[in-house]
Amino acid sequence: MHQTGYTRASTLGPIAEVVLAAGGSIERVFRRADLPLALLEAPDTLVPLRDHFRLLMVTSRELHDDVFAARLGRRTSMAGLGVFGRWVTQAPTLLEAIHRAATSLPHMLQNATHLVMRRHGSEIHWSYELSDPARDGRQQNEMLAVWYMIAVIRHFSGACWLPDRIIFGGLPSRLRSPIGELMGTDTAVGNAASAIVFDRRLLTSVNPNLAPSDGLTASELGRIFDLPDPEDLPGRLSVLIELELLDRRPTLSRIGSRSGLARRTLQRRLGDVGLSYSDLLRNALQRRAVRLLYRTDRSIGEIASLLGYDDPAHFCRAFERWSGVPPSRWRRLQDSRERPDMERVVEMTPGWTS
Incomplete structure (x- = not known):
């Protein structure tokens, strides 16, 4: 049996809205990706990562848009990630939110992936690293993942926050300019995993929206370990x-x-x-x-x-x-x-x- 990771359908974000706005057919996209359209109404459903990658790749081809997933990522939010999104954004500080994201991602939302934080002087490099072997659509997936990471930090630092720069592993040079425009910040190409780079002082940012009643219900906690x-x-x-x-x-x-x-x-x-x-x-x-x-x-x-x-x-x-x-x-x-x-x-x- 092919080794693969799994992700929840919620990680696709508002894909139907973006495809429709670009003049594409969401029905045709799902049919070509050999996935049920009903996934759009079942965000907690687990999907093999290779199928998730393929859907992003098929959509990119449908729209003739090499940076489709970056466009999709701009429309995503942590709220759309259900239990995982609430768990991460209810952390008291950004440092704790990043820790929660790293430790709970394989159990709550997506396995065969890792979020790794490294310090380089005054900078933090927060990377998205994949151990799943699937290749088709992998780059589109990384574009989308980077936006979710940005969304985590925006919850603490404001809706307009952007990283100092974004590093995409293995990104073709022809895409550097269009993806930089979409991301709104300096974009670099590297040989390692994709990452966002920001000032380490941000790690002490306090959650501005934390309420005393925040927390997960028993039924939500029960779904953590179903991957x-x-x-x-x-x-x-x-x-x-x-x-x-x-x-x-x-x-x-x-x-x-x-x-x-x-x-x-x-x-x-x-x-x-x-x-x-x-x-x-x-x-x-x-x-x-x-x-x-x-x-x-x-x-x-x-x-x-x-x-x-x-x-x-x-x-x-x-x-x-x-x-x-x-x-x-x-x-x-x-x-x-x-x-x-x-x-x-x-x-x-x-x-x-x-």
Whole structure:
């Protein structure tokens, strides 16, 4: 199976708005990148980094814009990064925010990447470093990542703050001028990782918007550690299954193709840990059913259709066999003290038969 990191769909920022404003087709972009358009409405969904890179590359080609991701980055905000964004921007000082970003990035938002802060005299070099092997679209991704790093510092230093200079690793010389204009500051080309450079005195900047009630809820904290380990084959396959479920009920062949494993190899390796593809699919259906019931106002019929059931009755019977109550009853109980922690139950239950 191809080694890869994962990121949340939220890191794409307002990509649909930027593509539309430039006269492109967001539907065509997602189709060419072989990703479900429903990702735009599911920001917490995990996406393999190679697919995230490819989407940025395809979009750049669609718009005939070599610095598209830098343009997109100007429209991003930390608020769009959900739990990770809140955790970082609730730090008391910029130094603590950078520390939080570095330590929580692999668990909350994106793994196979590292944020590293180094001091060079009176300057701080804050770099974005990738260990994922994917190459296509990598440069676009780094342009976008740099803007998110700028957004962190702007939270402490003001909405117009810019670094003294930005270093892009491996940037073609022909792009230095257009990307410098977009970034609004001096842009350099280097052989190392991309980085932003600023005065080290900024590290003591105090958070101007910190409220006594700020903090993460228990449910938000529970989502911190859901990025799969590189050696966790069931976890990595489950990411692909949940991604596919946004568009269709995935087949074993489809997941095998996306994972880079032959069908029989995939089955054998799951069998080695006492699992089957059906187990993973059932558990993914359960998780998605709970999220749709709990976090949306969609009807039971709509949810059944989204999960690939032929009719609502089939879905209701399956849900009741698993949870003990019909989905409509479960939904009514969601604010009751009697309601169990269903997200936790999903992780522990083998699943219903569909």
